[in-house]
Amino acid sequence: MPGTNLTREEAQQRAQLLAVDSYEIELDLSGAQEGGTYRSVTTVRFDVTAGNGAESFIDLVAPAVQEVTLNGDSLDPAEVFADSRIALPGLLQGRNILRVVADCAYTNTGEGLHRFVDPVDDQAYLYTQFEVPDARRVFASFEQPDLKATFQFTVKAPEGWTVISNSPTPEPQDNVWVFEPTPRISTYITALIVGPYHSVHSVYEKDGQSVPLGIYCRPSLAEYLDSDAIFEVTRQGFEWFQEKFDYAYPFAKYDQLFVPEFNAGAMENAGAVTIRDQYVFRSKVTDAAYEVRAETILHELAHMWFGDLVTMEWWNDLWLNESFATYTSIACQAHAPGSRWPHAWTTFANSMKTWAYRQDQLPSTHPIMAEIRDLDDVLVNFDGITYAKGASVLKQLVAYVGMDEFFRGVQAYFKRHAFGNTRLSDLLGALEETSGRDLKTWSEKWLQAAGINVLRPEIETDADGVVSSFAIRQEAPALPAGAKGEPTLRPHRIAVGLYDLDEASGKLVRRERIELDVDGELTAVPQLVGQRRPAVILLNDDDLSYAKVRLDEQSLAFVTEHLGDFESSLPRALCWASAWDMTRDAELAARDYLSLVLSGIGKESDIGVVQSLHRQVKLAIDLYADPAAREALLARWTDATLAHLRAAAPGSDHQLAWARAFAATARTPEQLDVLDALLDGSQTIEGLVVDTELRWAFVQRLAAVGRFDEAEIAGEYERDRTAAGERHAATARAARPTPEAKAEAWASVVDSDKLPNAVQEAVIGGFVQTDQREVLAPYADRYFEVVKDIWESRSHEMAQQIAVGLYPTVQVSQETLDKTDAWLDSAEPSAALRRLVSESRAGVERALRAQRADAAAGE
Numbered sequence: 001m002p003g004t005n006l007t008r009e010e011a012q013q014r015a016q017l018l019a020v021d022s023y024e025i026e027l028d029l030s031g032a033q034e035g036g037t038y039r040s041v042t043t044v045r046f047d048v049t050a051g052n053g054a055e056s057f058i059d060l061v062a063p064a065v066q067e068v069t070l071n072g073d074s075l076d077p078a079e080v081f082a083d084s085r086i087a088l089p090g091l092l093q094g095r096n097i098l099r100v101v102a103d104c105a106y107t108n109t110g111e112g113l114h115r116f117v118d119p120v121d122d123q124a125y126l127y128t129q130f131e132v133p134d135a136r137r138v139f140a141s142f143e144q145p146d147l148k149a150t151f152q153f154t155v156k157a158p159e160g161w162t163v164i165s166n167s168p169t170p171e172p173q174d175n176v177w178v179f180e181p182t183p184r185i186s187t188y189i190t191a192l193i194v195g196p197y198h199s200v201h202s203v204y205e206k207d208g209q210s211v212p213l214g215i216y217c218r219p220s221l222a223e224y225l226d227s228d229a230i231f232e233v234t235r236q237g238f239e240w241f242q243e244k245f246d247y248a249y250p251f252a253k254y255d256q257l258f259v260p261e262f263n264a265g266a267m268e269n270a271g272a273v274t275i276r277d278q279y280v281f282r283s284k285v286t287d288a289a290y291e292v293r294a295e296t297i298l299h300e301l302a303h304m305w306f307g308d309l310v311t312m313e314w315w316n317d318l319w320l321n322e323s324f325a326t327y328t329s330i331a332c333q334a335h336a337p338g339s340r341w342p343h344a345w346t347t348f349a350n351s352m353k354t355w356a357y358r359q360d361q362l363p364s365t366h367p368i369m370a371e372i373r374d375l376d377d378v379l380v381n382f383d384g385i386t387y388a389k390g391a392s393v394l395k396q397l398v399a400y401v402g403m404d405e406f407f408r409g410v411q412a413y414f415k416r417h418a419f420g421n422t423r424l425s426d427l428l429g430a431l432e433e434t435s436g437r438d439l440k441t442w443s444e445k446w447l448q449a450a451g452i453n454v455l456r457p458e459i460e461t462d463a464d465g466v467v468s469s470f471a472i473r474q475e476a477p478a479l480p481a482g483a484k485g486e487p488t489l490r491p492h493r494i495a496v497g498l499y500d501l502d503e504a505s506g507k508l509v510r511r512e513r514i515e516l517d518v519d520g521e522l523t524a525v526p527q528l529v530g531q532r533r534p535a536v537i538l539l540n541d542d543d544l545s546y547a548k549v550r551l552d553e554q555s556l557a558f559v560t561e562h563l564g565d566f567e568s569s570l571p572r573a574l575c576w577a578s579a580w581d582m583t584r585d586a587e588l589a590a591r592d593y594l595s596l597v598l599s600g601i602g603k604e605s606d607i608g609v610v611q612s613l614h615r616q617v618k619l620a621i622d623l624y625a626d627p628a629a630r631e632a633l634l635a636r637w638t639d640a641t642l643a644h645l646r647a648a649a650p651g652s653d654h655q656l657a658w659a660r661a662f663a664a665t666a667r668t669p670e671q672l673d674v675l676d677a678l679l680d681g682s683q684t685i686e687g688l689v690v691d692t693e694l695r696w697a698f699v700q701r702l703a704a705v706g707r708f709d710e711a712e713i714a715g716e717y718e719r720d721r722t723a724a725g726e727r728h729a730a731t732a733r734a735a736r737p738t739p740e741a742k743a744e745a746w747a748s749v750v751d752s753d754k755l756p757n758a759v760q761e762a763v764i765g766g767f768v769q770t771d772q773r774e775v776l777a778p779y780a781d782r783y784f785e786v787v788k789d790i791w792e793s794r795s796h797e798m799a800q801q802i803a804v805g806l807y808p809t810v811q812v813s814q815e816t817l818d819k820t821d822a823w824l825d826s827a828e829p830s831a832a833l834r835r836l837v838s839e840s841r842a843g844v845e846r847a848l849r850a851q852r853a854d855a856a857a858g859e
Contacts, residue, residue, distance in 0.1 A: 003083035004061060006133065007374040008314055011144040017056055018091075018142075020149040021045040022181065025139045028156045029194055030175070033124045035115055037063055037103040042140040044098045044149075048091045057085040059136035059143040060102060061112070067101040086140060100140040108756040109795045110263035112137025113192070116756070118260070120220035120722055125195035127259040127274055129267055132315065133375050135187040143187055146313045146421040150181040151190050164193040164216065166270045168253050182270065183251070184419045186311050191269030193257045200227040204238045209248060211238070214255040220722060221258065221280045230256065233294045237301040240336040241328070246411040250309045250418070256297065260723055261758035263797050264382075265296045268303030268325070275300070282724065283693035286653035288608035291333070291341045298329035305414055313421040315378040319368050320424055322382075323390025326352065327398075330391070346569040347608045348395075349543045352388040354577060354612070357548065358584070359384030360452045362842050363482035364835045368393060369424060369447045379796050380832045392546040393446050399493040399544040400442065401435035409434040442491060449488040451479050453547045455518065455539045457555075459528075470528040472496075472518050472539060474547075482838065492518040496525060497541030497571060498534040507567040513541060535562075538571055549578050560596060564603025573609055576600075580616050583624060586849045589857035590625040593617070594633055598640055607653045614641075614661040622770040623812055623843075624850035629858055638665045642674070650687020659688055663697040667771075672707055692720055696728040704735040704769050727762040734766030742767065742775055749802060750786055757797055764805035773810050780808035780816060784823045791833045803833060807840035812847040820844075 026041040040062070048054055061084045065077035068086055080087040086100060106115035106126070112134045116125050128138060135141045142149075155163045155177045163169065163177040166185070170178055182190070197216040204211040213234060215227045234256070242248060251271035262276035279293045302325040312321055330352075333344035341347070359365065368390050372378050398406045409431035417426060424447070428439045454475040460468045472494075476487035498512040511534060514527050536555045540547060551559060559575050566572040579596055582588035588596075597617050604610050621633045641662040648655035666672055675698045677683030678690050690698070699716045702708040710733070717729040734745035745767045749760055768776070783806050791799045808816055820841040824834065 004133070005374050005376055006059070006143065008316075008372060011146075011314060014056055014142065015144065015146050017048060017050055017054060018096075018147070019047045019049070020142055020147045021047065021095075022150045022152065023139070023141070024152045024154070026154045027138070027192070029126065030156050030158055032106070032115065032126055032161075032194065033158055035106050035124070037105050038113075040100075040102045040104045040139050042098075042100045042102075044100075044140065044142075046096055046098070046142070046149075048093055048096055050091075051093050052091070054091045054093075056088045056091060058088060058098065058100070058140050059084060059133070060086055060100065060140040061134075061137045062102040062104045064103040065100065066103065067099070069099040071096055071098075084136065098140070102140065104138055107137070107795075108261075109798050110261055110757040111795055111797055114259075114261060116260040116723070118218050118220055118723060119726060120218075121196075123196050125197065125218055125260060127193045127257065127262075128191050128269075129263065129274065130190060130269075131188045131267060132378050133188070135190060138192075141187045145186040145188060145311050145315070148184040148186055148311070148419065148421065150184055152181040153177075153179045153190075153192060155179075155192060155194065157194050161194060161196050162199070162216075164191075164197075164214075164255055164257060164272055166191055166251070166272050168212070180252075185270050185308060189268060189270045189308050189311075191267075191272040191274065193259065193272065193274065197257070198222040198225070200225065202227075202231050204235055204249075204254070206239070206242075211249055212253040214253070215258070216255065217258040217277055217280050218260065221277060221282070224280050224282050225258075226281075229290070230297065233297050234301065236336045236339060237298045237329075237332055240332045241302060241305065244328070244407045244410070245305050245414055247305060247309070247414040247418070249304060251304060254301075254304075256300075261756055263757055266300045268300045268307055270304065270308045273300040278724075283691040284656060284689060285693075286607045286611065286657055287340075288347070288611055288653075291344070291347060291608065294341065295326075295329050295333060295344070295347075298332050299325045302328045302332075306410075309419060310414060310417045311421050313423055314372065315375075315381075316370060316372040317422075317424055318372070318378060318381060319370065319386040319390040320427065322387045323368070323394050326387055326391035327394040343569050343606065345543060346573045346606055348391075349570060349577060350573045350606075350609050350612050353392055353543070353546070354580065355384040356388035356392055356546065357452060357577075357581060360389055360450070361480060362839045363480045364839050365450045365480060365483045367448050367450050367485070376830060376832045380800070380835055389546060395543075396446070396493060396545045397431075397442070400491075401431055401437050401439075405435040406431065445488050445490045449490075450483060450485045451476065451487055453488075453490055453492070454550060455492070455494070455547045456550045457537055457539055457552045458522075459533070459537065459552055461533045465533045467528045467531050467533050470525045470537075472523045472525060474518060474521055474523070480842065489520060492540075492545040492547060494518055494539060494545045494547075495541040496528075497536075497538040498528075498531075499536040499538060499566070499571065500534050501562065501565070502567075505567070506565060508536060508562055508565045508571075509567050510541070510571070515544075538574065540574065541571060543570060543574060548581055549574065550582075551575075551578065561599070563596065564600035569606045569609070572604065573606065576609060576613065583616075583620055583850065584846060586846075586853035589854040590620040590850060591629060591633060591854055591857060593620050593624075594637060598636075602644070607657060610654060611657050614657065614664075618661075618664060620850075622810070623847040624854060626851055626855035626858055627812075629854065634665060634667060638662070638667055638671060641665060642671065645688075646685065650685075651689075652687070655685075655688055656694070659685075659694060660697055663694075663701050666701055667705070672702065672705060675702055676707070692724075696720070696725075696732070700728065700732045700735055700766065703732040704737060704766075704772070706737050708732070709736065723758075727758055730759050730762040731766035734763045735769055737769070737772050737775055739775055742772075742779070746779060746782070749806070750782075750790065753794060753798070757801070760798060761801055761805070764801060768805065768810060770810050776808070776810060779806070780811050780819060783808060784819060784827075787823075787837070788827050788829055788833065791830065799833075800836065803836045804840065807837065809840060809843055812844055812851065814848070816844050817841060817848075 024043040028039040065081045068075040167179040198219045202213045258277035266275040306324040307321040333341040413430040458471045496514045583593040645658040713732045
């Protein structure tokens with residue numbers, strides 16, 4: 001974005017020049033109900049190491065600056081405020097005091113101080129979102145993670161509102177809330193949540209420790225807030241993390257605030273975590289949704305230590321922040337006593353790993369430890385490598401050094417660097433001390449090199465089926481075109497699972513597990529020689545490492561017939577993932593992937609895996625199948641979804657999942673009649689409650705096929721006059737298959753910038769329908785005409801939604817690739833925008849390859 005960037009070099013120079021002591025921030029939010037701007041007064045105390053006369057700057061994004069006073073001298077805002085910076089000339093050696101008075105703006109983009117009006121009660125609700133560089137939208141700040149300070153907030157709010165921040169909530173005097181200063185933390189994890197929020201309170205107590213707990217949401221969601229379940233997960237996290245980290249929770253209280261129109265899943269503000277309020281479930285959801293919510297809760301709680309207590313020096317170690325929180329949250333779900341989700345590593349393999357493998361095969365792939373030159377770089381780096389590959393590699397690191405050794409190193413790290421800033425080398429040094437392993441080579445190959453390895457078994461048997469030789473071949477495929485770096489073979493600590501069919505139970509049961517180090521191109525496994533060949537040999541069993549795994553021909557044939565028969569969910573998930581990976585790589589035809597899923601999904605007990613398979617089958621048919629065969633495959637899939645819906649246990653998670661899968665693809669008049677009848681109640685399916693969210697899924701499909709128009713959509717909104725209802729209605733309107741509906745949706749997103757972030761996202765989600773290629777075709781050219789201007793004129797979150805969401809992904813053709821290449825060659829986009837468009841282009845290129853493979857399979 002113009003004028004809002006900050007380079008790493010600038011940040012390093014500023015950190016060498018000054019140390020920040022404290023901020024005092026006064027905000028007058030008494031006019032928040034009306035919106036507009038608010039008065040922000042910031043007083044910063046900081047020390048300068050150089051002699052008198054040094055220069056620096058402080059960051060601020062604001063419509064107007066009224067006063068700037070540096071060490072008692074008034075500076076002219078017109079002279080010192082430009083490009084989101086206030087110049088600070090003539091600094092004194094030692095202590096300096098800066099006071100900035102500004103008019104700051106409420107936003108509707110989910111960045112800075114977001115303002116939302118609930119249509120249920122017409123009340124405004126505010127919250128801040130500061131990561132990466134948006135504290136400067138609310139108060140003048142040195143916006144970089146290594147300039148930690150204390151923060152003392154004073155907030156004036158409307159009568160009857162509540163104000164929550166990082167420090168415990170004080171009693172207000174005349175609607176003014178004066179908070180105690182925080183410990184030393186980074187700007188990006190400070191927070192304010194302001195409004196007439198509903199709250200529930202509890203406490204975590206153990207061995208004399210007492211931490212107040214709070215949960216907040218809008219009153220219109222209070223009836224759906226299952227606070228007991230949220231507190232239960234939170235307490236499990238406190239127990240497990242404090243034991244594993246050997247460091248008491250470092251802040252005075254722990255509030256979790258479910259807030260509207262949130263761009264991410266959640267944010268680890270110290271002691272005041274904000275979470276998207278879609279996690280307050282208004283309707284029945286499957287257990288997979290509760291599991292994902294619990295992982296989010298635990299992820300943010302882990303950040304209180306890793307990220308908030310100890311913080312990266314610069315954003316190139318963002319991956320370590322996110323990967324550590326992801327790894328430990330899943331480990332907590334898998335291992336904490338009493339956890340509802342001991343199968344959490346299955347979910348990780350099924351969802352997080354899939355995301356990582358996809359991201360790592362894009363032209364934008366990068367080492368886990370990415371080169372972050374500036375803020376623009378980091379804003380597009382919240383990706384599948386930063387979160388999912390990083391967490392996968394941490395899981396591999398734990399297998400490599402041992403779990404006890406890993407956590408002992410983490411304990412030393414927290415004690416050594418509490419309330420400070422670190423680099424990756426600080427953590428690796430601590431782990432080397434506790435494990436005795438030299439991690440330099442490991443780090444170079446795993447963290448500083450991009451790309452993915454493939455592991456294949458090489459097996460020979462004699463005439464009696466006894467293994468005569470077995471080895472594991474490791475490949476390092478060429479990196480995608482445009483990616484930087486060289487293919488790299490890595491050391492892998494993996495398990496090999498040997499599975500046979502148990503005659504009595506009919507289940508595929510593991511008869512033996514061999515754990516070993518794989519390194520180089522070929523690793524012999526002599527332990528298998530002389531054994532009877534099992535039905536299935538599974539590399540990377542237990543999912544310890546990060547690699548694409550292929551089955552040998554005999555194992556693949558057996559798994560194809562018996563994938564649903566594995567006794568444990570994790571090996572099933574690994575085989576499902578391998579099949580999906582082969583489909584994406586055009587090694588397995590989309591039609592054969594559909595057949596595989598239809599043969600095994602009925603036996604799949606893990607509801608998260610079932611729901612992933614639903615999404616992947618639909619994507620495979622829509623994008624990876626031969627266009628000439630697409631309708632026949634869709635018909636086959638849709639028939640199966642309805643049959644499974646009718647056969648599922650009444651009231652079960654599987655029944656709900658199949659209802660949603662059917663709604664996503666219903667196409668014949670008879671199938672659409674079923675949706676219509678379920679909506680109006682003239683037909684029922686035992687146990688299936690067609691509640692608010694499921695109704696909207698049906699309405700949106702009926703709108704997308706032209707059955708429903710404005711009258712029906714408006715009628716459904718009358719039943720659900722809420723913020724969620726507004727979003728669902730916006731999706732339904734944009735989904736209608738007429739040129740007029742598409743033009744209206746496009747104009748609301750592209751020609752206007754008035755939509756709030758969540759509504760814009762909803763409109764884009766409706767606009768793009770895979771079975772509306774013809775009516776969407778004209779928008780491919782229009783996308784390339786506008787996307788650069790959009791990128792340069794909108795905030796980052798809003799621009800990224802458009803750049804990714806409106807790319808012509810459904811137009812799978814050479815023509816789309818050619819148009820993209822022409823634009824990339826001529827438009828001179830910023831590096832961040834170039835990356836996003838190139839990633840979308842790679843999706844079309846992959847789909848074309850897969851379509852050719854599917855067509856060949858049909859010949």
